[in-house]
Amino acid sequence: MQLIDLLMIVLAGIAFIVGFVAVWRIRNLRIHFIEQHWERFDQLVSSVGEINSLGEARLRAPMIIQIMKRYGATALVVPLRSGGKVSFNLEDPQSLRVSK
Amino acid sequence: MKRTVTNCLSYLILPGFVAGLLAIVQIMDPSPTVGYTQRLGAALALYGVGSLIPYFLTNDILDHRFGEVSTVGGYTVRFHPDDKDNFDLARSALLALLVVGIIFWILNIILPIRLSTTQPTWANSFWLTGVVFCMLTGAVFVYMNFRPSSGRTVSIIGTSTDTTSPTAPNATPLKD
Numbered sequence: 001m002q003l004i005d006l007l008m009i010v011l012a013g014i015a016f017i018v019g020f021v022a023v024w025r026i027r028n029l030r031i032h033f034i035e036q037h038w039e040r041f042d043q044l045v046s047s048v049g050e051i052n053s054l055g056e057a058r059l060r061a062p063m064i065i066q067i068m069k070r071y072g073a074t075a076l077v078v079p080l081r082s083g084g085k086v087s088f089n090l091e092d093p094q095s096l097r098v099s100k
Numbered sequence: 101m102k103r104t105v106t107n108c109l110s111y112l113i114l115p116g117f118v119a120g121l122l123a124i125v126q127i128m129d130p131s132p133t134v135g136y137t138q139r140l141g142a143a144l145a146l147y148g149v150g151s152l153i154p155y156f157l158t159n160d161i162l163d164h165r166f167g168e169v170s171t172v173g174g175y176t177v178r179f180h181p182d183d184k185d186n187f188d189l190a191r192s193a194l195l196a197l198l199v200v201g202i203i204f205w206i207l208n209i210i211l212p213i214r215l216s217t218t219q220p221t222w223a224n225s226f227w228l229t230g231v232v233f234c235m236l237t238g239a240v241f242v243y244m245n246f247r248p249s250s251g252r253t254v255s256i257i258g259t260s261t262d263t264t265s266p267t268a269p270n271a272t273p274l275k276d
Contacts, residue, residue: 004125004128004129007125007128008125008139011118011121011122011125011143012142012143012146014118014121015118015143015144015146015147015150016146016147016149016150017150018114018117018118018147018150019114019146019147019148019149019150019151019237020150020151020153020154022107022110022111022114022151022241023111023151023152023153023154023155023161023241023244024154024157025107026107026161026241026244026245027154027158027160027161028160029160029161029164029245030160030161030163030164031160033164041256044256045256073256075256076256077256
């Protein structure tokens, strides 16, 4: 095998690896995004706080929906202390869904 | 934002580095059968193929653009539910692009020599497919980098009752 052929194979490998590395480096973007916006998510969850029962969820729904709008959340699923989960959805604000 | 722009610029500059290395090889071996542009086309197609592999090795890049953002402290932060469909669509599109890239790479090696006698115009211009493919993967890279974070709505889904005080993302084993 000529030296030039070998060089071409090596260069092809380099082109492949360089392309791979160029994209591989951005895989941490998701983590950076979370770090940037975590405070917003944390404040939303803290503002809503705990919900004990579906009755309490119904009473607090208008306030929780306002909090969701303020923090730009379209849906929020909160586990109930009494068991199950309740979901708030801004696209259908009249409905509270309960799931076990 | 600055980091994203830096990443994009580095992606676009790196093919120049490959082209430079090829120019050095061409100076060493000015082959009459295989021209510089033909070598460049094949190398850039392979560069594009290499840049598509990470999308299949890790979900983090596609998740950042479309899907689930995090599962931290009993809460899952997720973008619009349609993003799940977009995630699957993007995965399929990237697979198709990868196959096309491999075909272009092989054709860039074989066709110019085979067509040089019968179709010299095609043979001389086929290298452009490698350049176009590389630019296409560059566009994919830029698309994956930019995320309209401001004003984008999220869904926050509690997965356990112990969610009153979610931990900071640094405290979870999110980092690779």
